[in-house]
Amino acid sequence: MLKDITFGQYYDATSVVHKCDPRVKILLMIAFIVLIFVSQNMFSLAFACVSVIFVLLISRVPIKLFLKNLKAIWVVLAFTAVINLFYSNTGKVLVSFWIVEITTGGVYRAVFMALRIILLIFISSVLTYTTTPNSLTDGIESLLSPLKYIGLKNAVHIFAMMMTIALRFIPTLIEEAEKIMNAQKARGADLENGSLVERVKALIPILIPLLISSVRRAYELAEAMECRCYNGGVGKTRMKQLTLSVSDLYAIIFIAVFTCGIIGLNIIF
Amino acid sequence: MDNIIEIKNVTYEYTEDEATHIAVKNLSLNIERGSFTVILGHNGSGKSTLAKMLNGLNKPTLGTILVDGINTLAEETEIEVKRRVGMVFQNPDNQLIASIVEEDVAFGPENLGLPPKEIRQRVDSALKAVGMEEFVSSTPHRLSGGQKQRIAIAGIIAMEPECLVLDEPTAMLDPKGRREIVDTLHKLNKEKGITVILITHYMEEAENADRVLVMNDGEIISDGKPHEVFQNVEMLKSVGLDVPQTTELLYALQKNGFKVNTNVISVTDTAREIKKVLEGV
Structure with missing residues (x-):
């Protein structure tokens, strides 16, 4: 689904x-x-x-x-x-x-x-x-870049980085949500039947593990980014120039x- | 002897639930440039903590670590240390930043502020070095675990580090993926002369290393060539590690009075050794 x-x-x-x-x-x-x-x-x-x-x-x-x-x-x-x-x-x-x-x-x-x-x-x-x-993100970043002249120096870069990471993790998180759903189903969770309220309640045991694992992922990703010399985009260049x-x-x-x-x-x- | 990493009397403490734990105890160690070192240890032996200290992610509580002569404690040279010592972690999914392979590999060099042309060159040669050049514009999401981990390695190599530290890079992979990674590391070590420090709990991966270190409770309890370390079956078992099956077999044979040479590890060598004994009898 x-x-x-x-x-x-x-x-x-x-x-x-x-x-x-x-x-x-x-x-x-x-x-x-x-x-x-x-x-x-x-x-x-x-x-x-x-x-x-x-x-x-x-x-x-x-x-x-x-x-x-x-x-x-x-x-x-x-x-x-x-x-x-x-x-x-x-x-x-x-x-x-x-x-x-x-x-x-x-x-x-x-x-x-x-x-x-x-x-x-x-x-x-x-x-x-x-x-x-990806190129949509690049385009938005480039179009918003004049904002750095009005004191939003890092905001544009941070926004683009957030979009890149979000796009990258959507499939990963969908996969993870599916795994958790299967795990909960194997433990007897019923996600398909019942009233709307019951079904929404059944989602809680899926959302909480998903949230916790995302936080853990975020922490690991931050370390991996640090290992790749990321320092908030200062002095960063780009491989692909628009x-x-x-x-x-x-x-x-x-x-x-x-x-x-x-x-x-x-x-x- | 030329050392890329010098660790002098390093201790690492951390506080959890108001109790102080010592992860690494007064450890001293030198890593020779261009060598292939494997650090073995079970969970909680302090091997991951040690790994993260090598590029300054963790700062030692006591003692000093010098990377190519640079102290990892100094804030102003943090980037210098990180570009010399690249690090790869266990879960490839949590290390990849972009949704296109080449863009992910370019992330490190982009952060270093290199010109676009050079980044392109480095990305292509890094992907080639890990044998993933045909996946240049794929989505990491669609690749296997071993392939993703090779992309993660390429992302580090593109920064052209002197030394590659890998913290259990094969723990989440299937046997095929594990083989791919270990082969790739040996290739990088031989062809590019990159110093490799591989942290693992799979003994087989230590087979072809130049040096094997065994860690337990934050200390190095054994240090030597693979066959020297593996001979110490009792000691390895006492710290919760499994000896390679071949070594265990030869060791058992020797114990029962067969005159076998126990310092071989690979399956072929073991078979030859046993054949020799059988023919002799």
């Missing part, structure tokens, strides 16, 4: 999107999200749709993986759509009962909002599918076109 947890769902392939610098990808994703919200009419949103689909296609990640992500949030999607359905009373009345009436304006709005959310999910999935957790390539230039040109398109269509219509 714990094996289903996927984290940093990287999909290995060779594409222009995969080759992009993580910093550029993070910035572009932020730009995309902002612009999707900026688009105000059907024309600019349609343009955004086309652009997002274009990005999905050139990323060479199977479309069904993106659709899988939608499945996880369909409740949110349906909820937003239904709420927006009643939100507007412009246009022709389609259905009317008791005090509610559904208008064409409402339907338009519901579709519009749902589409926006779908685009958001798609574009952020592109980032996680095409970037390894460098901008041609792919990044394409990405920047693309986002420039996209920005002009959205704003232009917003003004024209």
Whole structure:
């Protein structure tokens, strides 16, 4: 059951999107999200749709993986759509009962909002599918590095180190949790039956050993890091330098076109 | 004689539950540069405490330890000591920092502030030295215990230490993984001239060492070539260690009046020894 947890769902392939610098990808994703919200009419949103689909296609990640992500949030999607359905009373009345009436304006709005959310999910999935957790961390560290000029000298490094270690230990801890669960099951623990409260209570004998062993691990890891001359990142260099390539230039040109398109269509219509 | 490590009258005390325990008692020892030393002892014999003192993780309560002439007590040279004496622990899972093999191996050299090109070189040659070069971009999580431990060793070697201290590196591995590690250590010792100090409770691993030390209650009770130490079957058993089966067999034969040479350890040599006796009879 714990094996289903996927984290940093990287999909290995060779594409222009995969080759992009993580910093550029993070910035572009932020730009995309902002612009999707900026688009105000059907024309600019349609343009955004086309652009997002274009990005999905050139990323060479199977479309069904993106659709899988939608499945996880369909409740949110349906909820937003239904709420927006009643939100507007412009246009022709389609259905009317008791005090509610559904208008064409409402339907338009519901579709519009749902589409926006779908685009958001798609574009952020592109980032996680095409970037390894490690380069994502590197990208974040590099983007946050200006913070060191405002007195947060070590904070950026510590944050990146924490993320690296967390990513490294997720599979290890999942494995450990599974071992403990099996050990407790062998001792007669019942994790699957009973009421919700009972099942939550049954988790306590799993969480406590897991916590204790994590603390022990942390202690050993700290010693091992010390043995490898770690001193809080002072004077540290990096083996892999982040460098901008041609792919990044394409990405920047693309986002420039996209920005002009959205704003232009917003003004024209 | 050129010593990489000089231990002079070292005592280590620690306090637990308001009682003072002595883990290492007035111990003096020199480790020769380029040698392969195995330290044997059962749990609580003080061998791990001693290991952690060699690179300054533990500071001696009394006495001094010199690594390449540098006192491990001095704070300002702490990094210098650690880059000379690399340390590998029991659980490979708790020593690996990054989720990609090459990035993990690069961690040490990155901390030393080396230029990216040199780090790349060191990472590649360290992985090659432990025979893991094909796993450069794998996830440690998917490797076997022995492979993970070799990655941990590569991470230390990439810092190019003079001396490698390993605290029971094979305790959590299967026999195959254990073999891999011991072979790798001998290879590093011979080809790169790295001084190896292997701490273990598996006697077989001491077989090809230059020197074997036996620790009990914080003291060294035996020191010599492997076959010299292993001859002392009674003493080894009294401190809770098992002698290699071959030695035990030859020892028993000798006790019963057969004229065998008890200073061989490997299975082939033992077989030859027994054959000689049988043919003689």
